[in-house]
Amino acid sequence: MKYMLLIHQGDAPTPRNEGWDRLSDDEKAAIAADYREVSETPGVSPGLQLEEPETATTVRVTDGETLITDGPFAETKEALAGYLLFEGDDLDAALALAARIPAARLGGAIEVRPIVEW
16 A cells, blocks of 8 residues: 655744754654654655745635635644655554654654555
C-alpha cells in the first residue's frame, strides 16, 4: 500500500522559528538525524519541506469567479509543513513510520492517508 504522510508542524521547532534557537546543538543534531533516518527508511520517497505558511496563496472559485487570498487556508498552527510518500505492507507500518517523524513528538502531528491507485 502507498501512503502520503502529511507533516503538520504545529508547535514543533524548525530551523526557521524561535523554538529552534532555544534547542541545544545536540538536540538540533538529533532532530536532523531523525529526519534523515526516516528519509532513508526502505519504502520512503522523501518529500519536500514547504516554506512557512505565511508565504502561501489560497485560490477559491465560486460561481465562476476566482478569489485569491494571501496566506494559508488553515490556521497557521495547523498548516502543512511538508510531506513524504511511503510504500509499505499496511497501515500499521505507515503509522509506525509517522511516529518516528520528529514533528509528531515535538508539538506537531502527522496525517497518514492511503493513496488511491487507479
